[in-house]
Structure formats: C-alpha cells, structure tokens
Amino acid sequence: MTSNSILFENVDWIVTQNPRREILRNKSVYIEDGKIVEIGDSKLDADHIINGRGKVLLPGLINSHTHSSMTLFRGYADDMELNHWLEDKIWPLESKLKPHDCYLGSLLACLEMIRFGITCFNDMYIYVDDIAKAVKEIGLRCFLGEVIFDWNIGKQLPYSDKFTKKWLNDDLITPLVNMHAPYSCSDETLLKLKETADKYNILMHMHVSETEKEVRDFQKTRGKTPVEHLDRLGILNDKLIAVHCNWLTNKDVDIFSRRNCSIVHCPVSNMKLANGRMPPLKRIFEKNIRVGLGTDGCASNNNLDMFEEMKVCSLINKFQERDPTFISAQKALDLVTIEPAKIFEIDNKIGSVEKGKIADLILVDFRKSHLHPVHGKNTIISNLVYSCQGSDVDTTIINGKVLMKDREILGIDEEKIFKEVQRAVEKIISN
Amino acid sequence: MTSNSILFENVDWIVTQNPRREILRNKSVYIEDGKIVEIGDSKLDADHIINGRGKVLLPGLINSHTHSSMTLFRGYADDMELNHWLEDKIWPLESKLKPHDCYLGSLLACLEMIRFGITCFNDMYIYVDDIAKAVKEIGLRCFLGEVIFDWNIGKQLPYSDKFTKKWLNDDLITPLVNMHAPYSCSDETLLKLKETADKYNILMHMHVSETEKEVRDFQKTRGKTPVEHLDRLGILNDKLIAVHCNWLTNKDVDIFSRRNCSIVHCPVSNMKLANGRMPPLKRIFEKNIRVGLGTDGCASNNNLDMFEEMKVCSLINKFQERDPTFISAQKALDLVTIEPAKIFEIDNKIGSVEKGKIADLILVDFRKSHLHPVHGKNTIISNLVYSCQGSDVDTTIINGKVLMKDREILGIDEEKIFKEVQRAVEKIISN
Structure with a gap:
C-alpha cells in the first residue's frame, strides 16, 4: 500500500476501450500514484477501496469542444434565430463579463462535468487565466486557450502568449491556440496564430463551416470554401482541430484527410441552432480523420452531458444517412474516449482502461430500472x-x-458556488 | 386534516400548464382525497408534507405510446436494419414470451416511468391481463389494450373484449382498442375492431405510416396512402390515435384534421430505426391536430425518459425544418402534458396543475449544477x-x-424485480 493508491474491487463490468475493445467481468483495477498498475484479480490493499458491485468502469469521457463559462447563460435565450440570438442576447451579455464571472461560470461547468463523468474537456473562451484557476481548483484535465478574433488580437495575443508559457508543462491544463473562425479572423490573424502554435508546438482549435451561410459567403467573396481557403493559407496540419464542419464539401473532407486535421462534431448544439446538416461522417470516417464529440456551450445545448451527446450523435446520423447501422453504440463510445484522446495527442496517457495509463476513470451505477x-x-x-x-x-x-464518490463531490461546497453564480448572473443582466 | 391529504409547501416554482401557462413562485399546493384543492399560500396541515424548496412542481408526464413489456429486450439488439432487427431478433423472442414475462417487463417499465416522472402511459402489447396486474400493483395511470393483427384476431378479440369489460370503469386503467397497423390488419379486421371501439365508446390506437416502404407499398397495391385507405374504410374519427405518421402526405394531414384524429410522435425511436423523416408537424399544428409524444418500446429507444423525448423532439424538428424557433421549450412541454391529456379525453382530469384536477404531479429537483x-x-x-x-x-x-419521494419508490423491492426480470430474460433467450 502506497500513500496514494486506489482499488476498484469487484467491478461488474470493465469497458476497457483498449484496441481489442475488451469488456471484462468481475475484475478489479489497482491504481498507484495516479496510474493504472493492474487490471485483473488484485486483492491488494489501498488507501481508497471502491466497491464496483453493480457498476461499470470505463475511461472518463472527453468533451472535445465547449465554452465552459457559458453555463452562465444556460436557458437565458432559447428557440431563436442564430443571428438574433447572438446579436441581441449572447454578445451583449458577453461584453459585460468580468474575469471573475468567467471563473464562476467555469467552476459551475466543472461541477456539472464531474457529475456527468467528463474528465477532460477542450475549452474556448475569454479570460482564460480565470478559467484555468477554476479548472485547477476542481481538478479536471483541460485544453484551454484565449479565443482570438481580428478585433482582440492586438491585446489578447500577448495575454495568450503569457498564458501558454505559464501552463506549458502543467499536468492537467494544456494550452492551445484558439482561433475563432475563418470568417472572424483575417489571413494575417490566422497566420500569426499559426506561427504561435508552431513556436510552442501546440494544438490549434477553430470553428469551421458551421453554417451554410458561412460557406456560401466564402464561396461568393473568395471563390473558395473556408477549408480550401485555410489550406491555401497553409494553416492546416495535424495540429488543427476543426469544430462543427456541418457544411464540408467532399473536397473539404479530402483536404482535411490529406492534411491530417481533426474534426469535432457537436450534434445537439447544431440541431438546436438548426444548422441544417451534420458533418458528412461516412466520408470522414472512410478518410480516417480523427473525430471527437463536443457539447458546445451551455447556451446552445443546454447541458454538458456527453451521454446525451453520444446518443444524439448516433440518432441524428442514423437519421441523416437513413442507415440504422451507422454510428453503432461502440462507435459512439469511441468518439468520446479513445478517438478524441488521439486528437489531443494523449492516447498514450488516457482514453482507455489499460495498464500504464493515467487513471481518468468513471464508474456508472447500473443498479437502476432503466439499465x-x-x-x-x-x-x-x-x-x-x-x-x-x-x-x-x-x-x-x-x-x-x-x-x-457515490455522487458526492469531495471537498467542494456546491451550494455556495450555485449562489455565487446566481448573484453574478443577476448583476450582469441588470447592469 | 383529512385521512388522505398532501401539502407541497414552499415550492420554488409551479409550472401549472394551465390555459395561461402560468408559472408560480414560492407557492404551495394542497391535495385532498386525490384532488388539487388549493394552489396558493396554504398553511393547512396534511398527512404528507412535502417540502418544495429548490424544486419545480409540474403535471406528471404522459407517455403517449409505448410497449412497456419490451423493457425485457432493452439493449438486446441495436444498430440493425429494421427488417433484420424484427425478423431475426425481436419477433423470435416475442414468440417465446409467456404472460408472466410481460407482467415482469411491464413492472420494470413502471418503475422506470415513476422514476422519470411519467404518471400516465398508453400501452400496446400482448397478455394485457398480466400487464394490467403490473400497472395496478405499481399504481400508474394507463391506457391499455391487447394488440390485434389478422393472425391473432380469432383468439384475441374475445380476450380483448373480456379485458375491456373488466376495466371499463377503473380509476387508473382505461381499456382501448389496439389495432396493430393498416398493413398488418385486413379491412375486415379493422372494421371489426372499429365496431368494438364504437360499442364501448373507447379509443383506437394504431401505428400508421411509420416507414416510407409501408406508404409506397400501399400506394402501389391499392393506389392510396394508408391514411386515405383508412378514411375510405370509415375507420377515422376523433377516437383514433395514429402513431409515428412520419410519412404523411399533405392530403393525409388534411384527412386527419377533417376526421379529428390524434397523432403521436416518437422521435427517438424513429431516428434510431432511421425511418428517414419526422411527421410534418408544422402542417399538423396548423391544422389543429392533437399531438402527443411517445418513447415507443425500450427495444428501439432504449429508455422511457420523456425529458429526453421532449428535447430530442425539439432538436430534430428544428433540424428538419431548419427553423430554430420551431418546437419551443414551452411547446415541447405541452406535448407531454396538457396536449396528450386531450388525446386521451382526460384533460378535465389531468395534464395541468389546476384546482379540481386529479393530483398526478411530479417534483423536479433543481438544486443541481446542470440546472x-x-x-x-x-x-x-x-x-x-x-x-x-x-x-x-x-x-x-x-x-x-x-x-x-426523494427518489425512493415506496413499498416496492426494486432489487427483487430486477433479479426476476434478469432470470426471466435469460430463460427466454436460452430456450
């Protein structure tokens, strides 16, 4: 027994998500100093012993795209046209946000994510210093970067640079470059941000081809799709994570494949905003592009439940393709575990229950009528x-x-956070 | 204080679903002998006092279409083509079901529905005597009838007739006529069943135009859609509840409107089976047709969560119509409360929190990070x-x-039921 060991004993089922997608019955998992040391019949003593009877152990889920602080706007404005929603509701509130608000919103998001079994998320927002503070306090794994547009690059690029340097070697927070979108970033901005990514050898994360209008406008004004444009600019490589991608052309998919980019699919958000199409996943999978799922922000979802996201992903893509065999349950699970671990270049560390991997794990209680x-x-x-x-x-x-543990978040006063969030939100809206 | 009174006190929010869709803040609801007697500031003493602090009170949800015993097949066969799924997986198992299996399956479904806030459901399956036994034991409100096809009408019509007579005046179970579908019931069968419905003045419930193939086959062989055919036969009236209706033509919608029929929409099941289209709800609402939502059976959903059904209904119809304003949150809530109460002709009794109505009510706990x-x-x-x-x-x-109460189902040994279900299912499959 070491000073930091955990034993999951008598786990009903272990969904390993290892390369053979093995599912083990009545086994135990022994963890030492944060790593999985043994999977089998261990009877070793440990600091924490967690009974897995009636439960399923699996890798923690990865939320590949969100804006965590936007929990603040959950339920504030729904059922609206995208532009009306953004221009009249979301942007006016965002313009009033202070750093501490983003801290509180992210704190609330972290609580929700822990409760829903998300152990790692990819975040894009403003005031990332304060978001990082929340994430570290709660203890999630996070990919994070200040979102940059043309209008804020002057001020925010140095801020972002400082942030990147600060977190470059952290064990939980990994900085990345958040470029907002091809339509909100000029060529100059994009190239500057690519330069930063190259300099630190970090990932880039960007909204791409979310709406039909975005793609049509690009084609009209530049004679190219956003993806063709990014490719011509030299932005695309294996570090680029493109989010949404509903309106990719076949040629776009081929470009992404050739450049070894990754794609994040946000089915709930894109349905709620009625973007009209899901990404062409059949072709995307044929071309071996890495894919993850994301909840997007709470203002357009309106929760951070990756179980819901998996189910809806399977449903909407079966529906769109008119193929009930498409996105099987196993495939959906892959898209929130081992596949996004590849996107974030940490599949040697997390994404499956395997010896030597870091213990980012969750237990699901199957002792329920609906299971x-x-x-x-x-x-x-x-x-x-x-x-x-x-x-x-x-x-x-x-x-x-x-x-x-047993649905209790340890060492955190949730009620207090709820109250602080409520007060902050009321102040933002009344101001 | 009477011998049977309940007081919900200090309820944070009461979502009345009354005609003005009022939402009340910090009020109480007093119930006597099963009925809502007072909504306001009652401080009356009661047998049960339930604290509503941090919670939302609303009418119990109505699941307008399911096959409750099919919980037995949850997760048994997924991600398959409809015909392969039915012919190779579901029907072979169903052929081995015994009455007690259906009792157990329905018992499990009732537990799940209570947990998820469903207080009333509309059920179509076999061995309804045994299903009724389960429903009465648990205490849900249920519309129930033996499903009739051409191949079983000889034996099952007398059984069904006896069932109807037995339950005609029950306070929880209401018998209805379950005709399977226009493609599985001959004209003679349909007319005989309509006669039964007329005789007892009860509702009729039928799958209609679920798949494109069903409609195309009808058009090819009879030169009419299933709805046109049913209309010509004289089956359609205000007692007819048509389920699925994905492939209705505009003319079909007009017929349903003229005949004052009702429609039940099962978005999750229809997406999972990749039926390719949702019902034309915009036109259906324009024509003032009553609409409810259903989970369908657990083999094609795979749960009985009407919260999920509401959300997915809103998402998929926004997506299909490319209109983010379509199926607002309020509309989705209507489709599982007051609107289906109209379908089942009990909107004078349930479907809203109003004085004089029966207390079919649920409390939702909002003291959570995702709320x-x-x-x-x-x-x-x-x-x-x-x-x-x-x-x-x-x-x-x-x-x-x-x-x-507080997530504890009173007076029921859930574990015991889970074990009995598991044993029954293993026997069915191994036989």
Missing part, C-alpha cells in the same frame, strides 16, 4: 450509449484523484 | 426541456398517492 436487464457484454455498451444519462455516473477519478 | 443558474420564469421551462434528465425527478404522485 436492466443485461443480456451480456454488448448490452453494456448499448445501455451506456442508449439508456444512460449523465446522472448515472457515481464516481469520477481524474489523474488518480477521487473527485466524486 | 443553474435561473434567469426567471422562462429559464424554468428551458431547463426542464433542454437541461433536465429523467433522474432529476425526485417525487412522483399519481391519483393523489405518493409513489416516489
């Missing part, structure tokens, strides 16, 4: 994707640290 | 539809009886 019966291994995956909801997660471990 | 902050009344509806999940329901009352 019965069980017909064997395949039902476990089906139930996780098609029957579960975020609230079924009862234990969350990140970096070998128990953050939630 | 914060609250920007005022409208957020309550948005959060219920876009952020909640079934597990957020913490109290369920049906017919004035407390079935679940």
Whole structure:
C-alpha cells in the first residue's frame, strides 16, 4: 500500500476501450500514484477501496469542444434565430463579463462535468487565466486557450502568449491556440496564430463551416470554401482541430484527410441552432480523420452531458444517412474516449482502461430500472450509449484523484458556488 | 386534516400548464382525497408534507405510446436494419414470451416511468391481463389494450373484449382498442375492431405510416396512402390515435384534421430505426391536430425518459425544418402534458396543475449544477426541456398517492424485480 493508491474491487463490468475493445467481468483495477498498475484479480490493499458491485468502469469521457463559462447563460435565450440570438442576447451579455464571472461560470461547468463523468474537456473562451484557476481548483484535465478574433488580437495575443508559457508543462491544463473562425479572423490573424502554435508546438482549435451561410459567403467573396481557403493559407496540419464542419464539401473532407486535421462534431448544439446538416461522417470516417464529440456551450445545448451527446450523435446520423447501422453504440463510445484522446495527442496517457495509463476513470451505477436487464457484454455498451444519462455516473477519478464518490463531490461546497453564480448572473443582466 | 391529504409547501416554482401557462413562485399546493384543492399560500396541515424548496412542481408526464413489456429486450439488439432487427431478433423472442414475462417487463417499465416522472402511459402489447396486474400493483395511470393483427384476431378479440369489460370503469386503467397497423390488419379486421371501439365508446390506437416502404407499398397495391385507405374504410374519427405518421402526405394531414384524429410522435425511436423523416408537424399544428409524444418500446429507444423525448423532439424538428424557433421549450412541454391529456379525453382530469384536477404531479429537483443558474420564469421551462434528465425527478404522485419521494419508490423491492426480470430474460433467450 502506497500513500496514494486506489482499488476498484469487484467491478461488474470493465469497458476497457483498449484496441481489442475488451469488456471484462468481475475484475478489479489497482491504481498507484495516479496510474493504472493492474487490471485483473488484485486483492491488494489501498488507501481508497471502491466497491464496483453493480457498476461499470470505463475511461472518463472527453468533451472535445465547449465554452465552459457559458453555463452562465444556460436557458437565458432559447428557440431563436442564430443571428438574433447572438446579436441581441449572447454578445451583449458577453461584453459585460468580468474575469471573475468567467471563473464562476467555469467552476459551475466543472461541477456539472464531474457529475456527468467528463474528465477532460477542450475549452474556448475569454479570460482564460480565470478559467484555468477554476479548472485547477476542481481538478479536471483541460485544453484551454484565449479565443482570438481580428478585433482582440492586438491585446489578447500577448495575454495568450503569457498564458501558454505559464501552463506549458502543467499536468492537467494544456494550452492551445484558439482561433475563432475563418470568417472572424483575417489571413494575417490566422497566420500569426499559426506561427504561435508552431513556436510552442501546440494544438490549434477553430470553428469551421458551421453554417451554410458561412460557406456560401466564402464561396461568393473568395471563390473558395473556408477549408480550401485555410489550406491555401497553409494553416492546416495535424495540429488543427476543426469544430462543427456541418457544411464540408467532399473536397473539404479530402483536404482535411490529406492534411491530417481533426474534426469535432457537436450534434445537439447544431440541431438546436438548426444548422441544417451534420458533418458528412461516412466520408470522414472512410478518410480516417480523427473525430471527437463536443457539447458546445451551455447556451446552445443546454447541458454538458456527453451521454446525451453520444446518443444524439448516433440518432441524428442514423437519421441523416437513413442507415440504422451507422454510428453503432461502440462507435459512439469511441468518439468520446479513445478517438478524441488521439486528437489531443494523449492516447498514450488516457482514453482507455489499460495498464500504464493515467487513471481518468468513471464508474456508472447500473443498479437502476432503466439499465436492466443485461443480456451480456454488448448490452453494456448499448445501455451506456442508449439508456444512460449523465446522472448515472457515481464516481469520477481524474489523474488518480477521487473527485466524486457515490455522487458526492469531495471537498467542494456546491451550494455556495450555485449562489455565487446566481448573484453574478443577476448583476450582469441588470447592469 | 383529512385521512388522505398532501401539502407541497414552499415550492420554488409551479409550472401549472394551465390555459395561461402560468408559472408560480414560492407557492404551495394542497391535495385532498386525490384532488388539487388549493394552489396558493396554504398553511393547512396534511398527512404528507412535502417540502418544495429548490424544486419545480409540474403535471406528471404522459407517455403517449409505448410497449412497456419490451423493457425485457432493452439493449438486446441495436444498430440493425429494421427488417433484420424484427425478423431475426425481436419477433423470435416475442414468440417465446409467456404472460408472466410481460407482467415482469411491464413492472420494470413502471418503475422506470415513476422514476422519470411519467404518471400516465398508453400501452400496446400482448397478455394485457398480466400487464394490467403490473400497472395496478405499481399504481400508474394507463391506457391499455391487447394488440390485434389478422393472425391473432380469432383468439384475441374475445380476450380483448373480456379485458375491456373488466376495466371499463377503473380509476387508473382505461381499456382501448389496439389495432396493430393498416398493413398488418385486413379491412375486415379493422372494421371489426372499429365496431368494438364504437360499442364501448373507447379509443383506437394504431401505428400508421411509420416507414416510407409501408406508404409506397400501399400506394402501389391499392393506389392510396394508408391514411386515405383508412378514411375510405370509415375507420377515422376523433377516437383514433395514429402513431409515428412520419410519412404523411399533405392530403393525409388534411384527412386527419377533417376526421379529428390524434397523432403521436416518437422521435427517438424513429431516428434510431432511421425511418428517414419526422411527421410534418408544422402542417399538423396548423391544422389543429392533437399531438402527443411517445418513447415507443425500450427495444428501439432504449429508455422511457420523456425529458429526453421532449428535447430530442425539439432538436430534430428544428433540424428538419431548419427553423430554430420551431418546437419551443414551452411547446415541447405541452406535448407531454396538457396536449396528450386531450388525446386521451382526460384533460378535465389531468395534464395541468389546476384546482379540481386529479393530483398526478411530479417534483423536479433543481438544486443541481446542470440546472443553474435561473434567469426567471422562462429559464424554468428551458431547463426542464433542454437541461433536465429523467433522474432529476425526485417525487412522483399519481391519483393523489405518493409513489416516489426523494427518489425512493415506496413499498416496492426494486432489487427483487430486477433479479426476476434478469432470470426471466435469460430463460427466454436460452430456450
């Protein structure tokens, strides 16, 4: 027994997500100093012993795209046209945000994510110093960078640079370059940001081809799609994470494949904003492009539940393709575990339950009426994707640290945070 | 204080769903002998006092179409072509079902529905005597009838007739006529079933125009859509509840409107089976047709969560119509409360929180990270539809009886039921 060990014992099912997608029955997992040391029949003693009877152990889920602080605007404005929603509701509020507001919004998001089994997320917003503070306080794994547009690059590029240097070697927070979108960043801005990414050898993260209008406008004014334009500029490489991508052309997909870019798909948000099309995933998978799923921000979702995101991803893509075999339960689970781990270049560290990997793990409680019966291994995956909801997660471990056990978030006064968030939001809106 | 009274006190928000869709703040609801007697500031003493602080009270949700016993097949076969799924997986198992299996499956479904805040459901399956037994044991409100096809009408019509007579005046179970579908029931069968419905003055419930193939086949062989055919036969009237209706033509919608029929929409199931289109709801609403939502059976959903169904209904119809304003949160909530109460001709009894109505009520616990902050009344509806999940329901009352309080189902040994279900299912599959 070391000073920092955890034993999951008698786990009903372990969904490993290893290369053979093995599912183990009645096994234990032993963790030491944050890493998985043994999977099998360990009876070793440990500091924390967690009973897995009736439960399913799986890798923590990865939310590949969100704007965590936007929990502040959850339910504030729904069922509106995109432009009206942004221009009359969201942007006016965002313009009033102070750093501490972003801290509070992100704190609330982190609580929700832990509760719903998300152990790692990719965040794009403003005041990232304050977001990083929240993320470190709670203890999630996070990819984070200040979002840059043409209008803020002068001020925010140095801020971003300082942020990157500060977090470059952190064990939980990894800085990346957040360029907002091809339509909101000039060629000059994009090239400058690419230069930064190259300099630090970090990832780039950008909204691309979300709406039809965006693509049509590009084609009209430049004679190219946004992706063709980015390619011509020399922005595209294996560090580029393109989010949404609903309106990619076949040629765009081929370019992304050739340049080894990654794609993040946000089905709930894109349906809610009625963007009219999902990314052409069949072709994207054929071309071996890495894909992850994201909730997007809470203002357009309106939660951070990756179980819901998995299910809706499977449903909407089956529907769009008119193919009930498309995005199987196993595939959906891959898109929130091992696949995005590849996008973030940490598949050697997380994304599966394997010896030597970091313990970013969750337990899902299957002792519930909506998760019965069980017909064997395949039902476990089906139930996780098609029957579960975020609230079924009862234990969350990140970096070998128990953050939630039996649905209790350890060492955090949630009520106090809810009250502070409520006060902050009322002040923003009344101002 | 009477011998059977309940007081919900200090309820944060009451979503009345009354004709003015009022939302009340910090009020109480007093219930006596199963009925709502007072909404306001009552300080009356009661047998049960339920604290509503931090919670939202709303009418119990109505699941307008399911096959409750199919919980048995949850996760047994997913991601398959419809015919392959039915012919190779579902039908072979169904052929082995015994009455007690259907009892157990329905028992499990009732537990799940109580947990997720469903107080009333419309069920279509076999061995309804045994399903009724389960429903009565748990205490849900249910519309129920033996499903009839050409191949079983000889034996099942007398069975169904006896069932109808038995339950005609029950306070929870209401018999209806379940005709399977226009493609599986001959004209003679349909007319005989219509006669039964007329005789007892009860509702009729049927799958209609679920798949494109069904409609094309009808048009090819009879020169008419299924709806045109049903109309010509004289089956359509205000008692007819048509489920799915994905492939209705404009003319079909006009016929349904003229005949005053009702429609049930099952978005999750239809997306999962990749039926390719949702019902033309814009036209359906324009024509003032009553609409409800249903989960369909657990084999094609794979849960009974009407919160999920509301959200997905809003998402998929926004997506299909490319209109983010379509199916607002308020509209989605209407489709699982007061609107289906009209379909089932009990809107004078349930579907809203109003004085004189029966107490079919649920409390949703908003003291959770994914349900914060609250920007005022409208957020309550948005959060219920876009952020909640079934597990957020913490109290369920049906017919004035407390079935679940603080997430504990009273007087029922859930574990025992799970085990019996598991044993039954293993026997069915291994036989």
